[in-house]
Amino acid sequence: MRTELIKGSVRGLKAYVPGEQPEGQKVVKLNTNENPYPPSPQVVQALQQFDADTLRKYPNPSSDAVRARLAELHGCGVENVFVGNGSDEVLALCTRAFVEDSGSIGFFDPSYSLYPVLAAIRDVGTCPVELDGTFQWQMPAPDLCSLFFLTNPNAPTSMRFPKADVEAFCETFKGVVLVDEAYVDFASEHCMDLALKYQNVLTLRTLSKSYSLAALRVGYVVGAAPLIEALMKVKDSYNLDGVAQALALAALNDVAHMRANAERIIASRQGLSAALTEFGFDVSPSETNFLWVRPPAAITAQDLFDKLRECGILVRYFPGPKTGQHVRITIGDENEVAALLSAVGSILKGDVI
């Protein structure tokens, strides 16, 4: 293989590593922020009633029925909505539409670990903004970079940045702000209105978490029409398949089901948070479907991660100076939460070697 066949920046690239997806094994899976409850019965019905003969025809290229429903939900025009093959596709398209080759991409550190990988794929620089030891809001400079990925609530830290701070940043920032609201349905406040107020702001949502549709790969972004139009130009011709479009529409027609699941997860989160605090954990105030916790001094985060794994419980551990003292735990269903707490109790008592 002549290495020059492959683009130089790609040769050196380290791909994003998704959370482990064990197949067939019996594990309590609290590592990828999946929803423990099934999607709406309307989604199941849409799946069962999908007309297989339509599979032979190309789908609507811009997911217009889904866009129309989203415009209705968010009180905006269809021209303000873009639907992607997962919110990951939207993020990648933003790196192509809003960043010159000489530009750069900003994000908080720590935040979603995909962002620096997307910048590397796009072969542009990164401008990480370091959060302090308590992961609080830091105001990025107005001319820091071309595109800023602002996760709110933030991952993996689970905390929400105050909306007033986010808005103050959007007002002064010279580039495009993408507010990544992947977890916002579990939070007390959202920033959707900022995307409709400011010409340089996009608000990103996903159906993966709150709508229990991670397998379906549907995300969407709302913002000013010229930004949406730019994304349309750089997307693949038919970026969302016909089945995903039909099922996404069904899910968005049953917001009540999503809300009920989200409330159930929020209630579990309060219980789990209190129980782990009792165990001596430092639990960040979560507005997501996961907890960001620092275990008590008796055990390191890495050790806790390893021992939970031995107990058949997968959580997520991000090594490194900023994140290496914490683990991220997805809020599971009632049984999974109980299994986690039981395992944590055994581990802290020294019963798991």
Added chain:
Amino acid sequence: MRTELIKGSVRGLKAYVPGEQPEGQKVVKLNTNENPYPPSPQVVQALQQFDADTLRKYPNPSSDAVRARLAELHGCGVENVFVGNGSDEVLALCTRAFVEDSGSIGFFDPSYSLYPVLAAIRDVGTCPVELDGTFQWQMPAPDLCSLFFLTNPNAPTSMRFPKADVEAFCETFKGVVLVDEAYVDFASEHCMDLALKYQNVLTLRTLSKSYSLAALRVGYVVGAAPLIEALMKVKDSYNLDGVAQALALAALNDVAHMRANAERIIASRQGLSAALTEFGFDVSPSETNFLWVRPPAAITAQDLFDKLRECGILVRYFPGPKTGQHVRITIGDENEVAALLSAVGSILKGDVI
């Protein structure tokens, strides 16, 4: 809107225009090379039996079950196969993995009209290689560009380039050759083995046409492991949804169904080709599921396109000096072929004004 929010090259970009997809109207749709016959009953069964509860979990990030089946079908390793969200995604990924910012992308002119759009999205130069008036093979120079998209059989011209010529080109070309075999299941020869023989060759296939799955967005590429690995690095984390993976696998487990449909289309193609030749059309020797035809002198291609549209029949017309004398007609089912021939007869007799 401050235009500088959007990347300069994107501001000037003209998006790819897919063939019209009328919804709800009663038309004979022969404009986007869709298969007139339904997908395998195994696909329908996989759809009906899909476990909706798995939708809440992330899908396999690299479509490994589909890759394993493809490796089996093509007698290669899993590391030689990449599965994309439609072959369009694979093409776009190739522009990112195999072309430096200073590089360029080559293709025949005329060929698939998406290629120059992909080069514009990637913001690199293009090196079109002009086919002659009869659309025959032309050998591109060995150092013409970084990546050459070689559609074989070619679209919209329907003709197959000789494999010996393709191989001679692959042997001498310094960059990556992507042989786009979107239509190869309707042809008498394929180039899959070249992808397994040469380190710089990829062979691209799609399930959209021969497998009757355009709505599903599944394409794949076979080639040397380092090229496949580069594509893996630059793809979205979960590029293919769980339903598409399950249905693609079902389709690939029933190659016989695909072959039977392809043979039926090939038989219709012979009939339609003969009938249009009788009407005075110049019909290119097709090895695809469409015909590339020049109407008799009495009517221009544009006029024929417009009048067929008035008759409720959609075909495809590409204006321009190279393509503007022809129309592209997808091979429909028996009724659609009859409707087309009846309309052509009326138009040529002057019954359609």
